[in-house]
Amino acid sequence: MDRALVAMNRFGLGSRPGDEVGGDPAGWLLDNLKGFSTRQALADKFSSVSALSGIKEQNEALRTAKSAAARSWIRHDIVSKVRAFYQECALLRINHSIESEASFAEHLVHFWSNHFAVSIDKIEMIALAGPYEFEAIRPNIGGKFADLLMAVTQHPGMLLYLDQVRSSGPSSPLAAAARSKPKVRRIPGMNENLAREILELHTLGVNGGYGQPDVIALAKALTGWTVTGYAIEKYDPATIPGRFVFRTDMHEGAAQILLGTRYPASGRAQAERMLRDLSLRPETAEFVCSKLARHFVSDVPDRSLVAAMVAAWRRGDGNLPTVYRAMLEHGAAWSSERTKFRTPWEWLVAALRGLGLPADRALLNMLVELGQPVWRPMSPAGFPDVAAHWATPGALQRRVEAAQQIANRTPKNGFDVKDLSVNVEHWGLSDASYKAIRHAESDSQAISLLLVSPEILYR
């Protein structure tokens, strides 16, 4: 691969016909961040508030419904509404990726969205996953890591996904009040899930030197971080659900010690200070830079590449463009060998970009067959990022079948694969791939072969 192809495929989302990189590929990539539209169109339509609107009312209707038939209908209605919303968000994501001229920036959004992963396993998450990415991730990929972490942790999507919304401190006013009542069924209590995953998955990493007391300390500081309409509260039709809110009555309100540092009680600011300090720790720099290098460059990233990125992180206090620049200025980033096996998402986007095809529902649903439904990793650790997971015999066979489907849908007169004098350079095809494609019995078969050639499967 020459440097232009590396820029477009390893760091971008795949070459499109007519793409030009110019003489400074690294600069071209970094420029993506400048021209990048952080708010995708239709901001209000796909906001968290609009995602959740209606669900609370319907949940209340469910609770007060008089018959099993009515309940069943209401449930069906909620589910079909959120699914339709999810589909629209996912289609927006993929079509934006296909059309984008700033594809390195889009690629970064996908990376961070997977690093701070949520999954559409709960009904509210089906609706919120799209708005979460559009609102918390997209606007923050070009600033400081601390700001990205804060936006994620204060977003209704993350708070709902990791069971934070009803977490109350053991000595919080709410818990104390419940204990003082004579006949109470359940005292509001604490949930440590979000705190644990912040330390283990988002910042320090599992070997980052924290212990159970640190998880508890962060969990206590985070009590009170909740979402309107989902906190511990009586149903009120006037409440607009889906906004971050800090509830003092649910908050633990005592000093906490996290990783040896004392954080005095200070309401919402207590956890905010903890998150900022976590962002600056060397373990966080090491963990996150390794993930970046592993995602973009190699399953086993060059140690000196990671070191350069970590140094840049520390120099810039976690300023992300400084880290991206360090990655793009290191020789290892530009190796001409394709070592990263594209995930199903990356592969589908690259295929559609290269063919100039828009996505529709059917193409989007192929991601389910390929094992990577949009925003559904089924774990806060996100989708795995190594070939051992994605490059297996059965999965390869699925790609071939999917390639066949894509080929069947490519307009007959719109794309001439046989005219490969331009395309060989465009795709960087090897002799073997070129030969196979040239000798295909039809355009459709040629496209299938192209899409499963090593040059498209790997980047």
Place this chain on the structure above:
Amino acid sequence: MVRLYDRRLFIGGMLSTMPDFCFSKSSAASRQATGARRIMFIVLRGGWDGLGVVMPVADPEYSRLRAGLSVREATSEAPVQLDSMFALNPALIAGGSMYRSGELLAVHAVATPYRARSHFDGQQVLESGGASPYVLKDGFLNRVLPLIGDGRPAVAVAPNLPLLLRGNATATSRAPSTLPRASDDLKARISQMYEHDARLHSLWSTALDVESMTDPDRAGRASPQQLAKMAAAFMAGPAGVPVTMVEHSGWDTHSQQTSRLAVQLRQLDAMLSEVRLGMGNQWKETLVIVISEFGRTAMANGTGGTDHGTGGLMLLAGGAVKGGRVVADWPGLRSGQLFEERDLRPTTDMRNVLVGAISEHFHIDPVQAGQAMFPGARLQPVGQLIR
């Protein structure tokens, strides 16, 4: 390229000339029985709540610790009494009937060597069989395949190959798909295109080999039942694969546990039913092992659920199992008896159960099996698990 079915005959011919130390001292008849035996792993991701599935109802602390998580809220049925100590969550209907016919065995207060409660690391230890995370990079089940597989590949019915089956021995993933098959012509041209690409050539060859072995039902999405049904289809018949696995997620019940666990258990129950149905007469040669990375906290948390714990539950199901009992060295649930004052204390090493079950089931030497599955570990395989 030698197709797998040719290789199988070749290896079959070789087997009869191999020296006896490769296999346990068994007669030709039981070596044939080895050929008929099947094993399926169901890996539950998320750390399932053993205490909520096989419930120690006679333990004096239990009702206090689990107030607010009563299973009666989720189902209208009462738990099924298993023995003087334990009752079974009523969502496991087929499981209960298997228990009564001696085809289900529960092992409680069991754990891997891992103690730190991270899903990621816990699953790595669970599947790799290492003493701690990332020491081993392949799966323990893959490492024991040469002793039990006689050359047939193992199959994970999943979109990708989980760690448990990754390694040097041949294993692949297969999952139901709504995509039409690739034409033979296309497949042939792809083989040619990959001739000089070492990575893709080997993946593609295995894919074609596995496809030639069976033609599983390709309709519809992959529900848990369908995955189990496919696994059974892969294993059924004299030429079936001996080793399959499926995975199932959603067990990380930090909140709303009563209802969520019931839903999960109904799915697991349906999976067990599908396997029994799919194996037919071979059910008596079948062993299903259900494992998870760790258990959950003894006490319910503040949000109607439980958090990550340590000691947990594993199940052995199948006609090959000496079931109808709960095997547990019960540590008790008083505060001083809990692990780190929060979790069920593990009293049995999961690895001992796994080595014991697999070596007994396939008539192989437990020492050899143990060395392959858990290299470097000091093991005491549990016996008397298999008929």
